[in-house]
Amino acid sequence: MPNWSEVLKEIQETHNANPSENAIDKVRRKYLLQVSKHTGRNVIAYYSGWLQKPKSPDTAVNDKDKSGFMLTIHKMDKSMGLDLILHTPGGDLAATESVVDYLYSMFGYNIRVIVPQISMSAGTMIALASKEIVMGKHSNLGPIDPQMGGLACQAVLNEFEDAKKDIKINPQAAPLWQVIIGKYHPTFLGACKQAIDWSESMVENWLVNNMCANDKSKVKPILRMFSDHKHQKSHARHISKRQCVEVGLTISSLEDDQVLQDAVLTTHHAFMHTFSHTAAVKVIENQHGVAYIEQSVPTG
Secondary structure (H helix, E strand, O other), rough: OOOHHHHHHHHHHHHHHHHOOOOHHHHHHHHHHHHHHHHEEEEEEEEHHHHHHHHHHHHHOOHHHHHHHHHHHHHOOOOHEEEEEEOOOEEOHHHHHHHHHHHHHHHHHHEEEEEEOOEOOOOHHHHOOOOOOOOOOOHHEEEEOOOOOOEEEHHHHHHHHHHHHHHOOHHHHHHHHHHHHOOOOOOOHHHHHHHHHHHHHHHHHHHHHHOOOOOOOHHHHHHHHHHHHHHOOOOOEEEEHHHHHHOOOOEHHHHHHHHHHHHHHHHHHHHHHHHHHEEEEEEEEOOOOOOEEEOOOOOO
């Protein structure tokens, strides 16, 4: 399996051999096609460049992504199912729900998610909508507790409950809590509660109908694991493959199929070089080289 440096070397050699073609695209697509040839399934890579370009607004899951999926799914043989390679920090709840609904309408429940490195937040929600998740020892999912304005909704509600209890016991603490709680706008607490209910009911429905269809007793423990802010402490918490297996998710080990591991991780390195050496901030691409690419917009 070519490592990060070897993939960069291959890109450089490809460019030197034919400077007129896009070497980064050619190498990336070569290995993405290898994934599909090995599995016999459709493959779409959904990649965000948030690690390389953290200030770009288009790295998150958003409504523009639907166009990317429509482009890459067009003309696919839907009976082959879909392997979705995910690398994303997450994003908008409504856009996530819309993307999953669209994927279901195209492939039914025959969707497998592959996580080469990280699929956080809304990315984890998409993974939980699949029938199976392929993870390596280095792969991570993340909590799905929703955020509003950079704040964890459950943490906000917990803090409000703490304030009520503290003021009841110690009324002198009211002015201090008023300074803290007064920063929230009037509908903020209600919006937080609705966001939590929405995300949990969404994921519960996906689990019940797909991954946990044969054992619905797994659904509640999985939801507690991924949505309980008190348990995970931070929305940035990285949840390992071992933890995912222990809680009852249907997990396959990337290491169990050496050919698949080589193709997936080499594809991953190629995407990392794409974000490091081009203006791309998000790529949605299938095994045929059909790609939707969001690029960063220069400022100033």
